[in-house]
Amino acid sequence: MTDRPTGPAIEAKGLVKTFGETRALDGIDLRVPAGSVFGLLGPNGAGKTTAVRVLATLTRPDAGEARVFGHDVVREADAVRSRVSLTGQYASVDEDLTGVENLVLLGRLLGHRKAAARARADELLTAFGLTEAADRQVKKYSGGMRRRIDIAASILNTPQLLFLDEPTTGLDPRSRNQVWEIVRAVVAHGTTVLLTTQYLDEADQLASRIAVVDHGKVIAEGTPGELKSSIGSGTVHVRLRDAATRPKAREVLALALGTSVELAADPVALSARVEGSDFEASTQAARALSELAAAGIVVDDFSLGQPSLDEVFLALTDHPATPEKEAVR
Amino acid sequence: MTTTTSDAQSVYVPSPETLGAVLSPGARPPRPSALAASLTFGWRAMLKIKHVPEQLFDVTAFPIIMTLMFTYLFGGALAGSPGAYLQFFLPGIMVTSVVMITMYTGVGLNTDIEKGVFDRFRTLPVWRPSALVGMIFGDVLRYVLAALVILGVGLALGFRPGGGVGGVAAGIGLLVVFSFAFSWVWTMFGLILRSEKSVMGVSMMVLFPLTFLSNVFVDPGTMPGWLQAFVKVNPIAHLVDAIRSVMAGTPDATAITWTFVWSAAFVAVFGSLTMYRYNRK
Numbered sequence: 001m002t003d004r005p006t007g008p009a010i011e012a013k014g015l016v017k018t019f020g021e022t023r024a025l026d027g028i029d030l031r032v033p034a035g036s037v038f039g040l041l042g043p044n045g046a047g048k049t050t051a052v053r054v055l056a057t058l059t060r061p062d063a064g065e066a067r068v069f070g071h072d073v074v075r076e077a078d079a080v081r082s083r084v085s086l087t088g089q090y091a092s093v094d095e096d097l098t099g100v101e102n103l104v105l106l107g108r109l110l111g112h113r114k115a116a117a118r119a120r121a122d123e124l125l126t127a128f129g130l131t132e133a134a135d136r137q138v139k140k141y142s143g144g145m146r147r148r149i150d151i152a153a154s155i156l157n158t159p160q161l162l163f164l165d166e167p168t169t170g171l172d173p174r175s176r177n178q179v180w181e182i183v184r185a186v187v188a189h190g191t192t193v194l195l196t197t198q199y200l201d202e203a204d205q206l207a208s209r210i211a212v213v214d215h216g217k218v219i220a221e222g223t224p225g226e227l228k229s230s231i232g233s234g235t236v237h238v239r240l241r242d243a244a245t246r247p248k249a250r251e252v253l254a255l256a257l258g259t260s261v262e263l264a265a266d267p268v269a270l271s272a273r274v275e276g277s278d279f280e281a282s283t284q285a286a287r288a289l290s291e292l293a294a295a296g297i298v299v300d301d302f303s304l305g306q307p308s309l310d311e312v313f314l315a316l317t318d319h320p321a322t323p324e325k326e327a328v329r
Numbered sequence: 330m331t332t333t334t335s336d337a338q339s340v341y342v343p344s345p346e347t348l349g350a351v352l353s354p355g356a357r358p359p360r361p362s363a364l365a366a367s368l369t370f371g372w373r374a375m376l377k378i379k380h381v382p383e384q385l386f387d388v389t390a391f392p393i394i395m396t397l398m399f400t401y402l403f404g405g406a407l408a409g410s411p412g413a414y415l416q417f418f419l420p421g422i423m424v425t426s427v428v429m430i431t432m433y434t435g436v437g438l439n440t441d442i443e444k445g446v447f448d449r450f451r452t453l454p455v456w457r458p459s460a461l462v463g464m465i466f467g468d469v470l471r472y473v474l475a476a477l478v479i480l481g482v483g484l485a486l487g488f489r490p491g492g493g494v495g496g497v498a499a500g501i502g503l504l505v506v507f508s509f510a511f512s513w514v515w516t517m518f519g520l521i522l523r524s525e526k527s528v529m530g531v532s533m534m535v536l537f538p539l540t541f542l543s544n545v546f547v548d549p550g551t552m553p554g555w556l557q558a559f560v561k562v563n564p565i566a567h568l569v570d571a572i573r574s575v576m577a578g579t580p581d582a583t584a585i586t587w588t589f590v591w592s593a594a595f596v597a598v599f600g601s602l603t604m605y606r607y608n609r610k
Contacts (some may be wrong), residue, residue: 020577032572052373053448056452057451057452058448058451058452060609078454081453081454081456082360084452085452086448086452087451088444088448092444092445092448092449093446093449094373094377094444094446095378095444095446096376096377097376097377097379097380098380101376105369105373105376106449106453107374108361108365108369108372109361109370109450109453109455110357110358110360110361110453110454111357111358111359111360111361111517112358113358116358123350123351124351126347127347127350127351128341128343128345128350129342129343131342137380141352144341148341153449155351155352157357158352176339178343181342181343181345181348182343182348184345185343185345185348185349185352186352187354188345188349189349189353191352228564236509287393
């Protein structure tokens, strides 16, 4: 651990992996700087998990190459394995064993002697609030506890690179916040995190850079801010007092902003993209608001904001990121 | 043990200080030796038996049923009496039962992969085969247990081995060596096949002919020539010959040698195929 790496944590070029007819990875390029959270964002089946499995040495790519801290994931798999940890749906802990048994088992496999492995396990269980559940079989854990023991198992030896494959899928909001806090603490300690998620807000919250993945390809990459500004300066969101005034409001907004106006599912809400520089966007929004008032339309809520990552995704792919998002949460 | 886990734990608030303390990189221990890693995985198998003791049912009840059933079914017809038949039959049924139990290694591995814990093991910087070797170490305990159960039933029914304690121990030792080697056939199928059901199906298709078309139940002298030819090369037959001979106190060097040759061959061929699949899964 003394040799703090200076180069990128991950460098991948043209990764291809096919399973039968499916091209799970269709030439993925990635460059993940060390010491930050990098988000791989995409819908189910986009190839995120396959990418992580290749980078974590679990799956051999059909083509392309990838280096983790300068070590080739195929030819120097052992060197990579001693630097990374993986937590995900398919890299979990043994549900038949108790929490403490799992951590002692993995600690011993990392070379700790029995007493040291036990001490380390206790330390981690305390830090992750699992002391009371230590002697309970993991299959009896709640979803949030389960995710915490998974992450605890991944940092038995603090890794230089931690893969978190959809760490909050299926968790309630409180457990999700706990996982986020843990991720922030891990990164604060110098570990690079590669996070895959289908939740846009999660990538927005945690990642300093995001690669949007769709059909096995990176279709956009940048900071959350860059991605958002790539599709326009911002969006005006309006909520009306009376649904009956919406057609009129739509006309007024379209005229004032010079763009098309989207009608939301909510019968009193509408939104419109604003073009131009930030300053132009502000003046246009101000004009729109005063013209709504002049037309006698009562506005309950009016905001000018950056486009959401949802809108970014829609703009990039012409299909929504997570059609089943609401159902999952 | 309670099931109301979420309420008691939901108060957990991650604190950057305590998390920071456990994240401070301590000295990394040297990686464990191949043996240490395998034994640690063996310990995992013991823990699983501790938590799910029901899984020992197949290594206790099944052998007892097999022994009782065939002793009384065939004994009178083939050897005049169940007691007389048992002298011939016990080492054979011991082999049949234990070799049949080896298939649970494949089923267990398949389940493990399904549940997702193996991917974590595969990202650990340890000797690659250790997870599988350790798993089979755990299974060896089951083989010994099954052999002892059958021996107990046999002794109670009147089996009197001429080789004494030493001969019986040597026989069980041979059986364990062979079963350890034979288990690698099932680890391979456990990795290739999609579900535990299909692993079971394939095992039955392999195990039934192998154990029945042998010298376990009857003297091959009455079989047609082509069948005798098969029995002559059947590894199970060699194993049964070897175990019978040492248990009777008259070791058959040829059969014992063959048993070791077969065991080495199973590890070499199926161990390699298993690791090939394991590394590429």
